Amino acid sequence: MLVNPAHLKGIRGRKSDPSDAAFLARAGASGMVMGSFVPEREIRELRDLTRRRTQLITARGQEAQRLEKELEDTGMKLSSVLSDITGASGRAIINALIGGERDPQALADLAIRRARSKIPALVEALDGTFTGHHAFMCRHYLDEIDHLAADTDSDLRQQLGLTSSTPNASTLGRLLARLDGDALDDAVGTWLARYAADPVDEPGDTLVGLAVDGKSVRGSRTDGTTVRLLAAALHACQTVIAQRQIAAKSNEIPAFAPLLDRIDLRGVVVTADAMHTQRAHAEHVITPDGHYLLVVKGNRKKLRKQPLRLPWKQVPLQVRTTGAGHGRREVRRLKVCTVRPGLLFPHAVQAMEIKRRRTHRKTGKIETKTVYAITSLPPEQASPTQLAELIRNHRSVKPCTTSET
Template sequence: MHPQSAMPSPALSAPAEEEADPRDRRGRRHRLGCIVLVCLCAVLAGARSLTAIGQWAANAPPRTLARLGARTTCPGLGVRTAPSTATIRRVLTSLDPAALTRMTTAADLAVLIIDGKSVRGSRTRRSQAVHLLAAMTPAGHVAAQIRVADKTSEIPALADVLDGLDIEGSVVSADALHTQTDTARHLVSERKAHYVFTVKGNQPTLFAQVKALPWAKAPALSTETDRAHGRVERRTVKVLTAPRIAFPHAAQVLRVHRWVKEAATGRVRRTYAYVITSLPAERADAARLAGLVRGHWRIEALHHVRDVSFGEDASRVRTGHGPQNMAMLRNLVIPLLAELGHTSIPEAVRWVSYEAFSRPLDLLGLA
């Protein structure tokens, strides 16, 4: 018996659902909550497109439609009707993505990882690919996601994706693109949060400063070894305080030495990663800082899962909010699939698909 995660359905039938529904009231034949549940179930079962979601709904048996709360069209016989592909398409392309996030998530905000991703399949001759910026927990649960405006960068969008979230006391982790003085001041001085930023060559002065610290004299405070995917990886962590680092609120600097040996060839690679944080030593020792870095790397791996296992980059959903909402659906189902205990997400999707009209509903906690 595989463990099951529950995503309670009441959040999808709350009064806010009516306010979020983009359709004219006179044309609503199916509840918004039901349509969103249909989409989640279909994606859990392996649907990669709006057409595939519609096909799952069209083939759902009566018992499944009843559990989803589908519209009753013949009360005497208890006949229920699933939303059509056209209805699903209309809702997902017009629904405010922020509303979908609010309706389906309740994330712990102690740690938030900021990461961006382009949905390459959404590119057209007249417009560039939709680029999304998300705030996620280390487990992959989405707290917020926004579309980065065309011809702009992720840097100013970081404040926007966190707007509306109570992040006081939270730790915000981001890659080197966001290692900016204004961002650091915004997070610590204005939002009362902490940052964990990667340091690379896009900030040459800062990078030179952290690289020049006396790392040879610093003790190795944490070492981990992993064996997987045909390689052995050893990560050694050193931490130094940052009294002379010219960066707002900098308290500590972390260096991760990664030693990787390929089992098949014997080839060895060594790399160094540098991280700066506003967290003082009394709040974050080497083990905690290493865990925060690993959490960020896991989120980057999640993007690979969306591309490879769910065909996100091949998706041709381009209209309106469709690309963002489809990405949000994938974000929501991946943690549920990961908790099933299978060796990979594709294996978990296959397991769900063997009973495509019951197992997705069980995972969502629908009676």
């Protein structure tokens, strides 16, 4: 199992090099950590190729920056006139400089196509002192750029299947603009859901958690409005497998059913915040043989009064977990109580009381918070430990899928 090191920071235990393997084995077997998403071999190889091509393109750009700096050392501001000094006009001028030409007018006359309209500016920009040392360094940078370009454009392009020219960014943008956004989300989500499942895992007592929460699209804030999406992410690998845009003058509630319509919910436990503790949402999840775990807060006042009245003082503590992160230490206590048929909510079987006690390391300030939740999972299908894991995993997925709820 491949584990993200960031998930191990808040887990207590020995983590020295000699005991790493044993510690990771125990943590994985007990469900303390989640395995990272590992795609199939073809996807991993494609990812290596694209990353290598990106590295070569970045290195070529760095060499072009060094070439520009070398020209600026001579007093020439070629980059202030030409957008790309390694283009056809820029190369012709630099090669002439390396060959011994120093007359600004003669150098500017080497410009071709649209750059010829900038000849007066080029004459002014090419007035400088170009020495033999500058010629040697510029030749070295040009050779390195050509070498990187050859590696990028031949071998890697062939491996990537790019037999023709690479599409321009504007071409790709126009293509994506013509696609149906919802259809694209469905296709990508279906693909991710298929590959996010670990083929090594065998069906058993493991509950498949699916977190539903809202998120704001980064960089979408314009005129005081922000594009918001409702996303569904798998607990195990924190992979978003479906999302729907939320209408500008609406909230997450109308987007809940369309979001889950294309997902197979059989054997899946949908976890969500208090906004989605709605009767219609519960029925929508239960109908295709799914289950829910929903938080109960003040937005459902009558429903919240019901778990508050349960005899929690007589219920023994069933799960106690600790964690550390973001400069604080947290102790979580969970109690579970069977409520069927007393709770007035569709298919609710168990209620949970979660008490969180946070201690800030720097200030020593202590915060205590009590949260209630309900689930359709019966006791024989979900133990208190499994319920605690579902709640913890939902909270760990939430920072990746939401900025405000």
